[in-house]
Amino acid sequence: MSEDNIFREVDEELRSDRMRALWRRFAPVVIGAAVGVVAIVALNEGWTWYHANNASQSSDELYASFALIDGGDLAGAQTQLDTLIADGSGSYPLLAQFRKAGVLAKEGNVAGAVAAYDTLSNTLSNTRLRELALVLGGTLMVDAGTLADVESRVGSIAAEGSPLRNAAREALGLAQYKAGDFAAAKASFEAVINDPMVQSSTRNRIGYYLAQLLSEGAIVAGPAATEADAAATAIDEIVSDEAPAAETPAVVAPAPETPAADAPAATPEAAPAAQ
Template structure:
C-alpha cells in the first residue's frame, strides 16, 4: 500500500470519527426538532378538524332551530337556540342570539326581545352586526317605546355612511310620526326617498307615508318633485287595489307596501 493511500484512509477515518462525534452531539436536537414539526402539523390539523366538525354540528343545530320556528314549535326552538348559544362553535352562537331575539318578538315578548338586541348591540365588536342589533331593537320600540327610546338606538345609524341608514331612518320616521313630530318624520322619509341607493319598493313605501301625512294635513301639500312622484305612485296603488274587479283596469303603477309600525323582520337597508 502506498504512502498516499495510507494517509487517505487515515483522513477518511478521522472525518468519520468527527461526523460520528458531531452526530452524537447534535442528534437529539435534530430529532427533537423533527418531532416538534410533526407534532405541530398534527396539532394544527387536529384543531382544524375539530373546529370544522364543531362548525358543521353548530350549523345543523341552527338549521334544526329554523325548521322548528317555521313549524311553529317556538318552545323547542328556544331550547335548541339556548344550547347553541352556550356550546356553539364560531359565529353560530351570535346568529342564535339574533334568532332567539326574533322568536321572542314573534311570541309578543317585546321587552325581552329588545333587551336581547340591546345586549348584542352593547357586546358585539363587529360594527355592522352591532348596528343591525340596534336597528332591530329600535324597530320594536316604535310601538312600545318613546321617540327617545328609538332615537337612542338608531339615531346615529340614520346618518350617511351606514348600510342600514334607511332602515334606521324609516324606524325613526315612524317614531316621529307617532310622537306627533310630523316635520321631522317628513324629513326622515324624504331622506330615504332621496337616497340614490334606495330600492324602488322602499321608496314607494316612503311615498305612502308622505301621502298619509299629506292626507292628514300634517305637512304642507307642496312636496318636491321626487316626493310627489313617490306619493302619487303610492296613492295610485291604493286606488287600484280598491277598484272593483268589474271595473276597467287602471294603468299599472308600482305596488306600495302598507306601512307597519312594528315590522317583525329587519327593514330593507337600502
C-alpha cells in the first residue's frame, strides 16, 4: 500500500469520526426541530378542520333561523339566533346579530331593533359594517324618531365617497319630508337622482318621492322634478297594471289601389264625399 493511500484512509476515518461526533451532538436538535414542524403542521390542519366544521355548523344554524323567520316563528328564530351569537364560529355570530335586530323590527319592537343596531355601530371595527348598522338604525328612526335621530346616524354617511351614501340620503330625505323641511328633502332626493352610480330601481323610487313633493306644491318643477314625475308615472302604471302587455294595433285604412291602365277614371259624382 502506498503512502498516499494510507494518508487518504486516515483522513477519511478522521472525517467519519468528526461527522459522527457532530451528529451525536446535534441530532437531538435536528430531530426535535423536525418533530416540531410536524406537530405545527398537524395542529394547523386540526385547527383548520375544527374551524371549518364549526363554521359549517354555524352556517346550518343561521339558515335554520332564516327558515323559522320565513315560517313566522319569530320567537323560535330569536332563540336560534341567540344560541348562534353565543356559541357560533367565524363571522356567523355577527350575521346573527344583524338578523336578530331585523327580527326585532319585524316583531314591532323598533326600539329594541334600533338599540341592537346602535350597539353594533358602537362595537364594530369594520367601517362598512358600522355604516350599515347606522343606516339600518337610521331608516327605522324615520318613523320612530325625529329628524335629529336620523341625522345623528346617517348624516356623515350621506357624504360623497360612502358606498351607502344613497341609502343614507334616502333615509335623511324621508326624515326631512316628515319634519316639513321640503327644501332639504328635495336636495337629499336630488342628490340620489343625480348620482351616476345609483341603481335604476332606487332612482325610480326617489323619483316617486320628488313627484309627491311636486304634486303637493312643496317644490318647484325643474329638470330633476320632471324626471321624477316621469319615473313616478311609470311606477304607477306598473303597480296599477295600467300599462297593457301589448297594445291593440290601430286599424290602418288600406291605401287606394292604383287604377288599372284600362279602367275608366272616376267621375266626381262617383267619388264618395269625405266624412
